[in-house]
Amino acid sequence: MMPFKMLIRAWSKYFAAMILAINPVAQIHNQVEGLVRIAVPENLAYTLVLPALQTLYQQHPKLRIELSTGVEIRNVHRRDVDLAIRTIQPEQGNVTIRRLGALAFAFYGTPHYLQHSDEQDYAYIGWTESQQDLQLARFLKRFLKHKSCVLQCNTLSMQIHAVQQNLGIAILPRFIAQQRDLLRVHPTQQLQQPIWLVAQSHVLSSQRVRTVADHLIALFSEMTMFNDGIGFDNMQ
Known part of the structure; x- marks a missing residue:
């Protein structure tokens, strides 16, 4: 490709x-x-x-x-x-x-983060409280159930940078994640906008x-x- x-x-x-x-x-x-x-x-x-x-x-x-x-x-x-x-x-x-x-989204993290973290201990990066009406925020909330995000950002670019700093996992546009050599996790979880x-x-x-x-x-x-x-x- x-x-x-x-x-x-x-x-x-x-x-x-x-x-x-x-x-x-x-x-x-x-x-x-x-x-x-x-x-x-x-x-x-x-x-x-x-x-x-x-x-x-x-x-x-x-x-x-x-x-x-x-x-x-x-x-x-x-x-x-x-x-x-x-x-x-x-x-x-x-x-x-x-x-x-359509824009496809999935969960991504860096190779370093995934290599040094167990799946049950993944930290998640999401949207701020005032943005919980966004489709991506609702999708993440349903997936996490009662688990909270360790970091909430009000822009997608900040979430991308947070992932690149090995702070956790985020749901990102697939074409951007692939461009930055991030690795996909939870392969059955995806969203299309x-x-x-x-x-x-x-x-x-x-x-x-x-x-x-x-x-x-x-x-x-x-x-x-x-x-x-x-x-x-x-x-x-």
Whole structure:
């Protein structure tokens, strides 16, 4: 299997080649400009969205992006953002959604930690008390039953760093854990979260918003790690 970083570089070169194949005059004519605000989970922002922005800027140098991350749900309905990548499907509002794929989670630890710890003595890293409504937090709570986490973090990146510091086991995105050479434990325990692209329906009439949306759709469609075999909802 191609390493994740090599996969990103290969995709970027492929997309850049497509851009260069476009007629330069037509490319200038079709350039968009202005600000597009995107909310995206931090794990996808750092490892996927940010590396892919270069090709977007090459095609549209006057385009500006405001990228926000965090586990809290930025409100598309109140127009806090133009586009949002979310793991929770909106159930109301005048929004257009498209399923981009699915994000797989499992339990991981470092080789050093697992080598020096017995399974019954594993320490677990989870979410803070104020974040127990998150799907990942609920999944971990059901698994642990009456056992408590030794460390609670309010971001996924902090949990990843805590695992790398041999502080315990955490439930992490599989593609990130594999990228960091972490080892999976409890192989029967796993969670899959759908990934949705969400937009206020009316903003898609904006050329700059639609351009960024199409770029994100193309990005995820190229990444087979997110292809769960489930069809897409049409973005109109």
